[in-house]
Amino acid sequence: MKKAFKRFLERCTEGLLLLSGGTTSLAILLIVLFLFREGASFFKSPNIESGYVLAVHPENPVNHLSPEQIKRIFDSEIVRWDEVGGPAMDIELFRFSDMVQYVPEERLGADFEHVPAVVDSIVMAHPGMIAFYPEQFVAPEQQLKVFPEATIRPEDYFLGHDWQPTAHPAPQFGVIPLVLGTLWVSLFAVIFSLPFGVAVAVYLAEIASERIRKVFKPLIELLAGIPSVVYGFFGLVVIVPLIQKGFNLPVGETGLAGSIVLAIMALPTIITVAEDSMRTIPRSMKEASLALGATHWQTVYRVIIPCSISGITAAIVLGIGRAIGETMAVLMVTGNAAIIPHSLLEPVRTIPATIAAELGEAPKGGTHYEALFLLGCILFVITLVVSITVEIISSKQKSNLT
């Protein structure tokens, strides 16, 4: 009777475990799916501000402009049609708000019913003109050539060098600066924190006395739990001014500041994980090395570190994971300029910081909103690629026995 009950309980536990494991995996899968689905609809969005059209003279052979070209035209960086594959003509800009410079307001009609005709006549009079106006004023009798509706192409997004989601008339969604910013900041964070982390782990595992270890280990574990805003605040108050003075920069909010703050944040994780793995190395392994006349230091770098390589790998992955995904602290100290970083001493902007900063002001379901979702997907893929790469490298390291 008792036995049957016990078996029943075991079954129940088993079932519960299976259920919770299954639902968790399913939930994660669904989240990823949701991210990608939301993100994918981004490529169905128009490549200029929605509700507006672009139009040119009918004899102008240009039929399509990329968001970047549109922006540069309206910023007067591109001033001739031949730069975008058109005739050798100067480009003249016509924004809807420029209307009154061409015709007196009363000619537009009480309900703006004459606007389509006016726009048409203005464009027809200027062969090099490009007009940007609301699509409600497109009319069948117009002679000008309205650009066919175009969507944002993947290359505009993935290879674009400009991130200005609120730019007129064409918002810019080039992710390269954000991706590079994320990679730079994370890479240097790991470069800064890894040697220190491993060094402290070796110290704690091998050199420190039991008393020191008992004090330091919990302290370090505690550091891992401090909210990132606190680290960000610390970075803002201490590190940013230090960098500004030290390198004599106009602003201290730079990629370097972000890397240092992230390195400090990743340290506790790296130390804890690496130290744990070093302590699980069998004592006999250490004794074998020492008994062969190796010094303590030789034992550390020939036996202890190679033996704990899988733990150190885990530490790296977790450290990078923390660095790549960290939002708040980075947002606070990196200056958030969406420009392609040429050195660590320039402001940069990372993907998580962008999402956090912009999601609130992006209208739900709009192009900007979807672009941010897609950024989330990119972040997901980057993390995945990094984890897999580190895993592959470390397993090579392990099988490479020499």
Place this chain on the structure above:
Amino acid sequence: MSKLAAKDIHFYYGDFEALKGITMEMTAHTVTAFIGPSGCGKSTFLRLFNRMNDLVDGSRMTGLLSMDGEDIYARNIQVDELRKKVGMVFQRPNPFPKSIFENVAYGLRVNGVKDSGFIASRVEASLRAAALWDEVKDKLRQSAFSLSGGQQQRLCIARALAIEPSVVLMDEPASALDPISTAKIEELIFELKKDYTIVIVTHNMQQAARVSDKTAFFYLGELIEYDDTKKIFLNPRVEATQNYITGRFG
């Protein structure tokens, strides 16, 4: 002159006195066996000769331990240099997670030997001395973990021999092995005697009788009897020794 000498050795783990005044000498090119019931301090005593107990926090030793007449606990002794002269084989095989070759080469490498030709020849010689060469010569680059337990233990012996120590300490080297591997290791010990001074801890009376020239019987941290192996096994002076050997106690 004796190779190893201990004079009134007391050893403490914290407050616990594990060795209570041990005095004995070991001659060069002999095999000395330490026997005695579990916990009597055999390993503790053995590990004093290569200062392995230095690693134990809160341990303390008094008395004089010398090798070739030199105090090995003297201030000016470099412990890593001492350990190059006093090799050790542990109870459980403990190869490094490296290749067979690198396991044997380890001692040379940490010694700063760079000449790869020399290393290769030492590795071969050591593996031959440990009677393992024929079994592994075609797979030197494979992981040491691919070997059987008995092979791993012989690998550990080869590893200890590679740096040409003059003393080899063995703490129950065959306790985790099958009879065939054990026999191989015993044969090996017999061979090694020519070049090395060997101290072996064992719980196997037959083994002690087979391989050793001298036997020391320990009990509760004291050296009860130390004499020629023949004498100990055929005609011990102390009754406790007799009882232990015949299995009536322990």
